[in-house]
Each structure stands twice: as C-alpha cells, then as structure tokens.
Amino acid sequence: MKIVTFGEVMLRLSPPGVERFAQTDTLHMHFGGTEANVAVSLAQFGLQAAHVTRFPDHALGRAATGYLRKYAVSTEHIRYGDGRLGLYFLETGAGSRASQIIYDRVDSAFARIRPEEIDWETVLQGASWFHWTGITPALSQGAADCLLAGIQTANRLGVPVSTDIVYRSNLWQYGRKPQDIMPALTEGCTLVLGSKTLFSDLYGVVGSTFQESGRALMKHFPNVRYITDTKRRSVSASHNQLSAKLFDGEAVYKSRIYDINPITDRIGTGDAYMAGLIYGLLTFNDLQRAVEFGAAASALKHTIPGDVNLATVAEVDTLANGDSSGKLKR
Numbered sequence: 001m002k003i004v005t006f007g008e009v010m011l012r013l014s015p016p017g018v019e020r021f022a023q024t025d026t027l028h029m030h031f032g033g034t035e036a037n038v039a040v041s042l043a044q045f046g047l048q049a050a051h052v053t054r055f056p057d058h059a060l061g062r063a064a065t066g067y068l069r070k071y072a073v074s075t076e077h078i079r080y081g082d083g084r085l086g087l088y089f090l091e092t093g094a095g096s097r098a099s100q101i102i103y104d105r106v107d108s109a110f111a112r113i114r115p116e117e118i119d120w121e122t123v124l125q126g127a128s129w130f131h132w133t134g135i136t137p138a139l140s141q142g143a144a145d146c147l148l149a150g151i152q153t154a155n156r157l158g159v160p161v162s163t164d165i166v167y168r169s170n171l172w173q174y175g176r177k178p179q180d181i182m183p184a185l186t187e188g189c190t191l192v193l194g195s196k197t198l199f200s201d202l203y204g205v206v207g208s209t210f211q212e213s214g215r216a217l218m219k220h221f222p223n224v225r226y227i228t229d230t231k232r233r234s235v236s237a238s239h240n241q242l243s244a245k246l247f248d249g250e251a252v253y254k255s256r257i258y259d260i261n262p263i264t265d266r267i268g269t270g271d272a273y274m275a276g277l278i279y280g281l282l283t284f285n286d287l288q289r290a291v292e293f294g295a296a297a298s299a300l301k302h303t304i305p306g307d308v309n310l311a312t313v314a315e316v317d318t319l320a321n322g323d324s325s326g327k328l329k330r
Helices: 034-044 059-070 141-157 178-186 196-203 210-220 269-283 287-301 313-320
Strands: 002-006 010-014 028-032 048-052 054-056 079-081 087-091 100-104 129-133 161-164 191-193 226-236 239-247 252-254 258-260
Touching (some): 028 034, 028 059, 034 048, 034 129, 034 269, 054 059, 141 161, 141 178, 210 226, 210 239, 226 287, 258 287
Parallel strands (some): 002 129, 010 087, 129 161, 161 191, 191 226
Antiparallel strands (some): 087 100, 226 239, 239 258
C-alpha cells in the first residue's frame, strides 16, 4: 500500500531539554511538518509512503530531503526552487510552564509552489491514500491551488483522501479566508479530523454533539465517510490524558483514555494519531481497533523526541492491548 502526503517541511530549532531560549547557547535541529510526520510514521509501520513538497535548492533543502529518506519516505516527487526553508523554534515546557513555539516561515520555498510543478497523475498512480492538513492551503494561493488539483486527481483515481482541518488564523496572510478555500478542498475527502467548533466556523455546519455535527458534515459533504477527533486533558505540561473517537455515520467508536506521564515531546502527536488511524483503516476490518491503534500511536509519540513517531506496529499494538508497563524488552 502506498500513501502520499503533501505539505511543508520546516527546520525545528530548540534548546536542549527544558531550557529556555534566554538561557541556552545551543539549539538542536530536527526537520518536521505535519503531513511529512504522517508519512514517516506510516513508513515505520511498514507501508510505502511518499511525501510531496518543495524545498529551497541549497544544502538545507537537500538535508531535509535526506532526513525523509533516512526514515524510508520516498522523495522522488519533491521539487526544488527559490525561497527559503521555513523555520520554527520550540521551547519545551515542564510542569506548570507551557511549551511555546515561534514560527518563521513567511515566503518559504513551499509557499511559492505552483500547481504546474506537480504531476498529480504520476504521483497518485497506484496510491492507496492521500493526506493533507489545513496548514497547507493557509500558506499561499499556489499551495491551495496545488492541493486542490491533488485532491481532484485522487478523487478521479478513486484514492481515499484524509485531512486534519487544523486552523491557525495567523497563517492566512495572502488575502483569502479559510471559509473561501477549505470547503472545496474538504468536499473531496473521505476522512476528516476536526471538532464541532471547527465544523461550525469553517463550513457553517452546526450540531450540539460530536455525533450531530458529524452527521451534518456528512450531509454537507457526501463524500465524507468518517469523522474523527481527539480529546486532551492537560494536567500539566508534563502530564496529559488522551483519547480519540471515530464516527462512521451510525456509531461512535471511542478509544480508552491514555494517561501520559511524563511527556518527552508533545510535537507531532496529532500527526501520529492520524497515521495510526489511517494504518488501522487500511489494515484492520474493525473500526474500534483502528481508533484504538491511532490513539495508542499518539500516546507513544509523547515519549519520542522530535517531530515524528518512530514507534513500530508491535509497540503500538502492545499499548493498544493494554500493556503500558514499559517493561524492558530483551
């Protein structure tokens, strides 16, 4: 099975451990981007994964490509050109001190992408799944147009499409509102991750419960077969409780609640959930097992430094089946 993802990859710079920006003289480097994180996780699960993006044509762009290759993600459809590599700076919190992120991604090489740069017919030939998030169309009109072409091609080829409709208002800076762009993109989706608040804000779809808003969204977008969301309770920056749910138009499937303490790295945990759920939907003929696998994958990502989930199927299955002991493996 081949999964294709599309979106920006950035360079993450962060102080060691839980140091503050003001006290460090060292920044650790990682590469990451929400869609690429999904691709890496699926590759670790043993599936074929390919990421489509645009990098600057210099050493950092090539290093980012090498990072994806290191984790068995196909980079054959990556494009190179003008612009810069997007950055973000992470200060990891602890206890009652929250983590904070500072983005520096304006006018990146990815934001300059044009629809004609990607041959979606070739990219999606033989694909089993296509994934994107609401971050991508927020970056530029070119990125939104390129994504729409990808979704339409996937629909034409019968490839299921998933999205996490994450909304970050400060990213929409090119004169369009998400309400102008997101409906046409979501129309072609099979699986949508989002909350009833987002459904109301982005699409004008209203429901008093997750189930009601899910049914309304499915009526609004008839191609949508599954709606999912996660629930997080933050006891502190170092201690969270996490669960997930999946709606298929008839029933809601809920995962157990995962108690995560201590947290090593919260970044990429939503992407780990989506990767786990996609894997479950493609591999299991059991929606309860699929949502449980996704939630367990997300819980494990909290224990792994960096943006990507490097957990294996066996490790996720162990946790999903109730073994959270962390017992030494020999």
